Amino acid sequence: MSPAKPSAQAVSPLGRRNVKTLQARAAKEGLRWLHADCAAARSKRDVMATLAKAFGLPAHFGGNLDALYDCLTDLEPLPGHAQAGFLCVLEHLPTGSGFGAAQIESLLEVFSDAAEHFRERGIGFQAFYSLSGESPARP
Secondary structure, eight states, X not given: OOOOOOOXXXXXXXXXXXXXXHHHHXXXXXXXXXXXXXXXXXXXXXXXXXXXXXXXXXXXXXSSHHHHHHHHXXXXXXXXXTTTOEEEEEEEEOOSTTSOHHHHHHXXXXXXXXXXXXXXXXXXXXXXXXXXXXXXXXX
């Protein structure tokens, strides 16, 4: 049994969802695919650098949560699929002393705020996340 399809605006644990399956869904549905594997990140700075590179954020990205929100909400859906929106995956967010529960909560709040921004524009935005040390989904 596959997990229920989340709403068009969601920030949810990756859980048993398979990243390759989500990527295929994004392609099929015309969603802009944003994927960041943070397995090597140990600090907030590392996480921000990983997101900047993975999401192709502009050179002026400030590396803080306000700048991340600004850059996320400046992103555009795929051409020809303006209302389809985005599918984001944040894998292996660190859980150590350099990036603890408060930082994870703040980061996910930015993604929730971005989802709300896009909802107001009639554009879908889904983000899934996993924490370091979680078992990957089975194919």
